[in-house]
Amino acid sequence: xxxxxxxxxxxxxAIISALLLVNIRNTARAxxxxxxxxxxxxxxxxxxxxxxxxxxxxxxxxxGVLILLIFAFMLSNxxxxxxxxxxxxxxxxxxxxxxLILALAFLGIMIYSxxxxxxxxxxxxxxxxxxxxxxxxxxxxxxALGFKFMTQYVLPFEVISVFLMMALIGAAHLSRKEDKE
Amino acid sequence: xxxxxxxLVVSACIFSIGLYAVLAKRNTxxxxxxxxxxxxxxxxxxxxxxxxxxxNYGGQVFALFxxxxxxxxxxxxxxxxxxxxxxxxxxxxxxxxxxxx
Numbered sequence: 001x002x003x004x005x006x007x008x009x010x011x012x013x014a015i016i017s018a019l020l021l022v023n024i025r026n027t028a029r030a031x032x033x034x035x036x037x038x039x040x041x042x043x044x045x046x047x048x049x050x051x052x053x054x055x056x057x058x059x060x061x062x063x064g065v066l067i068l069l070i071f072a073f074m075l076s077n078x079x080x081x082x083x084x085x086x087x088x089x090x091x092x093x094x095x096x097x098x099x100l101i102l103a104l105a106f107l108g109i110m111i112y113s114x115x116x117x118x119x120x121x122x123x124x125x126x127x128x129x130x131x132x133x134x135x136x137x138x139x140x141x142x143x144a145l146g147f148k149f150m151t152q153y154v155l156p157f158e159v160i161s162v163f164l165m166m167a168l169i170g171a172a173h174l175s176r177k178e179d180k181e
Numbered sequence: 182x183x184x185x186x187x188x189l190v191v192s193a194c195i196f197s198i199g200l201y202a203v204l205a206k207r208n209t210x211x212x213x214x215x216x217x218x219x220x221x222x223x224x225x226x227x228x229x230x231x232x233x234x235x236x237n238y239g240g241q242v243f244a245l246f247x248x249x250x251x252x253x254x255x256x257x258x259x260x261x262x263x264x265x266x267x268x269x270x271x272x273x274x275x276x277x278x279x280x281x282x
Contacts, residue, residue: 007183011191018198018218027208034214037195041221044191045244047183050228053244057224060248065217065255072259073210076266099204107197111190118186125185125233133235141241148238156242160249167253174260 007047014040031070038062049135052142188229196222209262209272213255220251 014037021033038061045054128134135141149157195218202215224244231240266272 004183007187011187014191015194015198018195021214021218022198022202022205022211027211030211030214034217037218038221041195041225044188044225045228048188048225048228048232050231050241050244053224053228053241053248056245056248060252061217061221065252068255068259069210069214072262075263076210076272096205099201102204103197103201106200107193110193110196114186114189114193118184121185125230128233128235134233135231135235139235141238144235144238145241145245148242152237153242156246160246164249164253167257171256171260174257175263 003047007044010040010043010047014044027073028070031066031073034066034069035062038066049137049139049141052145185229188225192222192225192229195219195225207273207275209265209274212274213258213262217251217255220247223247 017033017036017040021030021037024030024033038057042054042057042062045051045057199215199218199222202218203212206212206215224247227240227244227247229240231238231244234240262272265277269277271277
């Protein structure tokens with residue numbers, strides 16, 4: 001009972017903040033609303049019993065990606081100060097109707113297919129429910145994830161490590177100041 | 182009782198909002214935020230299905246991979262945005278027409 005209540009609270013917080021995020025005019029406020037969306041999504045991951053993913057979401061997204069986005073916004077917006085001050089007149093921008101129709105159609109198709117799909121769950125879900133191999137709240141997820149990363153998924157793990165290093169070196173190379181010759 | 186469909190509906194809503202942001206916004210940073218929302222919806226699907234996979238932990242492992250990929254994409258994307266801003270003095274994608282100097 002209280003679990004469903006908390007789930008609905010997190011879900012409505014994420015969806016309402018995301019809706020406000022795309023409709024607000026002020027980019028700085030939109031970026032701070034993204035904080036709330038990401039925290040609420042981390043809460044939703046906890047309900048799927050993915051505790052380590054939730055912590056990683058808070059560390060990587062809220063601590064890294066969002067700070068990076070705010071930095072880029074402040075470095076690339078010369079009207080930041082007037083932008084922050086002149087928000088009283090029109091707080092919310094009118095939606096762009098073509099994009100709105102496309103997004104709503106996409107949502108409608110996905111919800112429709114989920115409703116049809118939920119009557120026929122995939123076989124492997126039914127099998128793992130019957131065999132009892134679903135993740136329980138008492139399981140030690142982080143230990144199992146560590147073993148999986150170093151045994152079964154060691155190749156993707158190494159590939160993504162090299163990829164991340166390449167991306168960070170590339171980003172540093174791209175954003176360097178070019179010396180005038 | 183929270184079923185799989187609850188998670189799927191929430192992630193469909195977040196995905197559509199991200200799609201709207203990508204299509205409608207006139208600011209490259211907000212487009213990047215829309216892409217982040219869509220990636221978050223995908224991660225929510227990963228972990229929701231990963232709950233039923235205790236043997237391989239596939240959902241949670243690939244949710245972590247998706248988070249790392251998103252972080253790398255944002256780092257490179259923001260470097261490109263800063264370069265574009267230095268060159269064109271705008272980050273509205275409709276005003277950026279040419280690739281060469």
